[in-house]
Amino acid sequence: MGQIEWAMWANEQALASGLILITGGIVATAGHFTQWYFGAYSIVAGVFVCLLEYPRGKRKKGSTMERCGQKYMTAVVKLFGPLTRNYYIRAILHLLLSVPAGFLLATILGTACLAIASGIYLLAAVRGEQWTPIEPKPRERPHVGGTIKQPPSNPPPRPPAEARKKPSEEAEAAEGPSAGPQDNPIPVTDEIV
């Protein structure tokens, strides 16, 4: 398993745990279970975990599929710098978040899942992984005419009339103005394909 980045799986697991925490919390709160305030906590913790884990980190090798609309959360998560980049901190954070939800049966599944996610993040951190945001690549503008500094001062060189009868194709005649109109190191024609 040389190539695996554990953080990817930890991310999926944590996202699922967040959703389970929210569901368990809603059940406990809406059903007015005893000590339902743990359920309310669970909803808040679940939402926080979901928001934190929604933006996928960039993989070291290969391309990463972004989640739909994740760029907004990426910007927010990026702001916290090392707090969110470092997986040790994430592991501890998830472990701490999962503990209060363990007091209620409705949310204990969320606790267990989040604790497992925390464990996988710990493994990822031990192997030196980090969360890097996926940046949108700046669109490369086609550099048309990037090398043309000024318009040519000489007319383009033309071969004698006989040579023009049999046109051979040449690529990229975008040469700058040459030294002299008659001397051409490479035969050029006016036919550019």
Next chain:
Amino acid sequence: MGNWAVNEGLSIFVISALALARAPAACLNFNCMLILLPVCRNLLSFLRGSSACCSTRVRRQLDRNLTFHKMVAWMIALHTAIHTIAHLFNVEWCVNARVNNSDPYSIALSELGDRPNETYLNFARKRIKMFSRSLSSSMRMCACEAWSNSGLPVTMPTSQRKLRTQSNKNPEGGLYLAVTLLAGITGVVITLCLILIITSSTKTIRRSYFEVFWYTHHLFVIFFIGLAIHGAERIVRGQTAKSLKEHNPMECENKISEWGKIQKCPIPQFAGNPPMTWKWIVGPMFLYLCERLVRFWRSQQKVVITKVVTHPFKTIELQMKKKGFKMEVGQYIFVKCPKVSKLEWHPFTLTSAPEEDFFSIHIRIVGDWTEGLFNACGCDKQEFQDAWKLPKIAVDGPFGTASEDVFSYEVVMLVGAGIGVTPFASILKSVWYKYCNNATNLKLKKIHFYWLCRDTHAFEWFADLLQLLESQMQESNNAGFLSYNIYLTGWDESQANHFAVHHDEEKDVITGLKQKTLYGRPNWDNEFKTIASQHPNTRIGVFLCGPEALAETLSKQSISNSESGPRGVHFIFNKENF
């Protein structure tokens, strides 16, 4: 709490949540039975072979086994969620009833079983003792007093009863149930297994880190064992038939304080319902066990690698022989290399034709396992390798519906996009062999082959195959049999210049073939019209192995370019599920 009397004669102590939990449980029984079946690929092969009488379309459905497996998995997840949530309410209310935090009827029902010669109804038996925080409401105390006044035998004097009613907290009771009852423990454990299986089966993880997916998926063993014993403790209770005769819940519902005193309403007796799940899942579990045994047995069969060819751009070809191996065009096999990994099987499309005396696969080196195989076969070394150094290989298969339909048309259009071109290697070779052996018997007269890819790097070997076919056809003076068009969709400016320079040369600069490579995507309308004009009044089969979007395009083009009458050209679109 719900109404005990309202449950179609089952007379179960019904909280409305119980029915809501039992319904998904029934669905789960069915789904868990179904989920193991589509992954028994040898069983499916057997079914496919024995249903040779049915049309190909029917057999094709067996190729969609993984889609079905995933659908059933989602259903299991959904039903588990409903089941769990319903039981959470169930447990909450049962514990509440037990600790007297509920209506008198439920409390009284929960008391059943406390005394000797009584069977319990509420599975929350134990009262957890805790210190009280505040005085409970007077309402509850009144309820208790009422009972003790009515003469129901009570085990405690009233004053002590007051202390106990005040002092019980629910969550501990619920948690206690979860860890002491078999249903609780198995429920939590198998739900956790299910969640782990689901999170490691997402597309990202599956595609990038197959090992995680594969090994975590084996948690299903724990899932099924837990599922089978989940109901063994029989805590879902119903009134026994004998008791129903003596005690009619409809009549005695309102006389709870008189139960045991009047003749019409003796104390009702309850028993647990026997677990049913094992009856559903034992069959598929046995079939799956057989499947794994068959795979193991097959893997012990000797497979000899006769040749290993390294192709450019990280592709290797393995030519193998196995006793009794029979294949058809377009099928695939699963390959295991114990030297690389003892448990992993990976699928590869067969690229050889059935007429050849070996079978071959082409493998692109993209992940851990393929790299391991690359090294095990000695491909990283330059010098010639001895045959005995080659690793042992296990092969399972071949699987998949054969694409024999190709041979039932006179003219075919074969379209392969990207990696979808691989099965066509097998088809083209087979067609060629059939042509060489017995040209007159072959119905197929002309193949129009389209190969679309970003760049041909990954499939240099296929270009070599085309070159070989091209030269062989020229030799036998049948250059027109196969016309192929290669479209490179991933060209850029620097490549374009190169192409433009060498436009006039005889052989194509990229592939070395006589027919030129084209750039960009084909104009399907033009293509179809050209072919239609070349072959009027024929049925032309269109075969695609590629992405869905292309399938839509081709399907539409096939329909729009077919003439409406029975005579005239018809394009019949077949999507291949290689």
